[in-house]
Amino acid sequence: MEPIKQIHSKTVVMPSTNIDTDQIIPARFLTITTKVGLGKSLFADWRFLKDGAPNPAFILNQPAAAGSRILVAGHNFGCGSSREHAPWALLDYGFRAVISTAIADIFSNNALKNGLLPVVVDETTHRWLLDHPGAEVTIDLESMRLSLPNGASVAFPIEAFARHCLLSGLDELGYLQSKLADTAAYEAAQRK
Amino acid sequence: MTARTMFDKVWSAHEVVAEAVDTPAVLYVDLHLTHEVTTPQAFSMLRAAGLKVRRPDRTLATLDHSTPTRTDQVFGSTPIKLDAAAKQVRQLERNAADFGIELYGLRDARRGIVHVIGPEQGATQPGMTIVCGDSHTSTHGAFGALAFGIGSTEVGHVFATQCLLQRKPKTFAVNVGGRLPACVTAKDLVLAIIGKIGVSGGTGHVLEYRGAAINSLSMEERMTVCNMSIEAGARAGIIAPDETTFAYLSGRPRAPKGKDWDEALKLWRALPSDPGAKFDASVDIDASSLEPMITYGTNPGMVLPVGGAIPASAGNAVFDKALAYMGFRSGEAMLGKPINVVFIGSCTNGRLEDLQAAARILKGRRVAPGVQMLIVPGSQEVKRLAEAEGLADIFKAAGADWRESGCSMCLGMNGDTVAAGAYAVSTSNRNFEGRQGAGARTLLASPYTAAASAVTGRISDPREML
Ligand code: SF4
Numbered sequence: 340m341e342p343i344k345q346i347h348s349k350t351v352v353m354p355s356t357n358i359d360t361d362q363i364i365p366a367r368f369l370t371i372t373t374k375v376g377l378g379k380s381l382f383a384d385w386r387f388l389k390d391g392a393p394n395p396a397f398i399l400n401q402p403a404a405a406g407s408r409i410l411v412a413g414h415n416f417g418c419g420s421s422r423e424h425a426p427w428a429l430l431d432y433g434f435r436a437v438i439s440t441a442i443a444d445i446f447s448n449n450a451l452k453n454g455l456l457p458v459v460v461d462e463t464t465h466r467w468l469l470d471h472p473g474a475e476v477t478i479d480l481e482s483m484r485l486s487l488p489n490g491a492s493v494a495f496p497i498e499a500f501a502r503h504c505l506l507s508g509l510d511e512l513g514y515l516q517s518k519l520a521d522t523a524a525y526e527a528a529q530r531k
Numbered sequence: 532m533t534a535r536t537m538f539d540k541v542w543s544a545h546e547v548v549a550e551a552v553d554t555p556a557v558l559y560v561d562l563h564l565t566h567e568v569t570t571p572q573a574f575s576m577l578r579a580a581g582l583k584v585r586r587p588d589r590t591l592a593t594l595d596h597s598t599p600t601r602t603d604q605v606f607g608s609t610p611i612k613l614d615a616a617a618k619q620v621r622q623l624e625r626n627a628a629d630f631g632i633e634l635y636g637l638r639d640a641r642r643g644i645v646h647v648i649g650p651e652q653g654a655t656q657p658g659m660t661i662v663c664g665d666s667h668t669s670t671h672g673a674f675g676a677l678a679f680g681i682g683s684t685e686v687g688h689v690f691a692t693q694c695l696l697q698r699k700p701k702t703f704a705v706n707v708g709g710r711l712p713a714c715v716t717a718k719d720l721v722l723a724i725i726g727k728i729g730v731s732g733g734t735g736h737v738l739e740y741r742g743a744a745i746n747s748l749s750m751e752e753r754m755t756v757c758n759m760s761i762e763a764g765a766r767a768g769i770i771a772p773d774e775t776t777f778a779y780l781s782g783r784p785r786a787p788k789g790k791d792w793d794e795a796l797k798l799w800r801a802l803p804s805d806p807g808a809k810f811d812a813s814v815d816i817d818a819s820s821l822e823p824m825i826t827y828g829t830n831p832g833m834v835l836p837v838g839g840a841i842p843a844s845a846g847n848a849v850f851d852k853a854l855a856y857m858g859f860r861s862g863e864a865m866l867g868k869p870i871n872v873v874f875i876g877s878c879t880n881g882r883l884e885d886l887q888a889a890a891r892i893l894k895g896r897r898v899a900p901g902v903q904m905l906i907v908p909g910s911q912e913v914k915r916l917a918e919a920e921g922l923a924d925i926f927k928a929a930g931a932d933w934r935e936s937g938c939s940m941c942l943g944m945n946g947d948t949v950a951a952g953a954y955a956v957s958t959s960n961r962n963f964e965g966r967q968g969a970g971a972r973t974l975l976a977s978p979y980t981a982a983a984s985a986v987t988g989r990i991s992d993p994r995e996m997l
Contacts, residue, residue, distance in 0.1 A: 355848075355849050356849045357830050357849070361942075361963040361966050365969065366944045367943070367944065369568050369597075370597055370613070370618070370619055370944065371571075372619060373572065384964065384970075389951070414731065418731065419666065419761075420942075421665055422569065423682035423684060441731055443731070443764060444734060444735060444764070445681070448682060448685070452685070453684065498555065498698060500553060500554045500555055500696065503553070512688055512692070514554075516691065516692060518547065518557050519692060521547050521548055522547050522693060525559055526559075
């Protein structure tokens, strides 16, 4: 994976709370057996009308959203199913980070494993972001800070090991494999 | 020694490498359950890296999510209707064969929904760590196992190393006193719990359900409760194993036998949380005051007693959007609203007791004209038992459609879907927009409430029919 240090982009705002993974990528698109090409089905039921034409009212279909890499979403983003297809679809579409006041556990785990940053911020910062769609913001993974164009800089938490892997472009599997001797010892002790 | 929670005991018994500031714990996985939808990418990763499945003996595969439920497509010569689903089924068959994993294949009598077959076969046992690329893995916590859902990348990690990198979650005691009234089920209880703590109320926590009302539940009811832990945002749900647990497991194909059983029992009896163990959070619920519950919105926390009225919005845009999607208005009564479809099944309510509950209502009655009722057993074994007991005959006589096992209309991946705009009373676990089909409107409820509503064609209180 490519190392990730900083993401600078204008934001797209989807203020709905509890945006679940069935909305991010509906189940009928889960029959794929690869990870690629899901971007075209991202938010499919909100993005397209019944006849398949883009829904002009949906934020991602508006010119202002073009090229944004940071999604600002309402509380509890990514709840529901464990489908990793959700971060795959967001990444394939072009997003590199999601900002909310809460991001569901499994989604957050899945996102980190694929290089999509789950950024959890306080309510005041979130409110500002919701009120300023399209704001140019910078997410700095090294310092774990989000900088807003109004000069504010706020800290966000990110799991230490996942951060280390993302900064250096490492795969977590390599670390687990480096512990296989411990795993074998654990298994041997269980058999006794 | 300090008093420990059950979660703490199971967690620490599985730490291959303890958690540190810079690194999560390396947690050992006792049982890895797999299915066709979340594994293809993990097997591709193994192939690309030239890796094997480290412990095929701790891995079990089934077909459930995208499999057909029509008998002719499962046992006959009719091809699976959806090409992409057929491809996933074939791919898991090949992957399981290539990597030496036991698969309960399409025509296997042990096949079924992954969270139904684990317990049914006795593979799910107290004190285990159990994972699956599926968020409802929390179901297995009903046995005092630490069981949680993972993504496809993590599925690959477990295949390759039998371990996962995990930060230790917090604990949350859900104390349920009293006793459930007649016709009020475990489903109503868990919906009430989610209504109380909210759909993100459990985020970062493992919920331990405890108290008199939980102790008196059957294993199937406990599974229904633990199943929906994820709908409160929780990492997992767990219930202390007791004599009910042991009686359920005894004699099941994969349960320990003879001397091993006696040894296992000793360990299992030591699992429950110690008296005085501290939880990071807690909530108290009185089961005796509960009523049959039904959802009215687009997440499981938007729930009320079936006799209730839809609350006022208080100018909340998200709430208004949910009601607009459902075609409902604040202040309306739920009782009497017309419905189009009834689905009984899923890993939440697709077990034998759920079908028995539906049959109590349906016996000697008919599904209302114009209503489609689909009853899908959670496993082929549930199907066999339901047919042996005569439940299937009751369903067919009532005009319901009786199918082969699978996830079916819970997520509509196999073509069993609800039409846009139609109302479905469903015993599944998610009422998200479009979950059961694009534009479908889902009302989550118990098997009693679902069956009662099928008979009248309207949302109904099952207590009036028993
Ligand atoms: S029945 Fe529904 S919730 Fe359960 S495993 Fe299948 S799709 Fe998931």
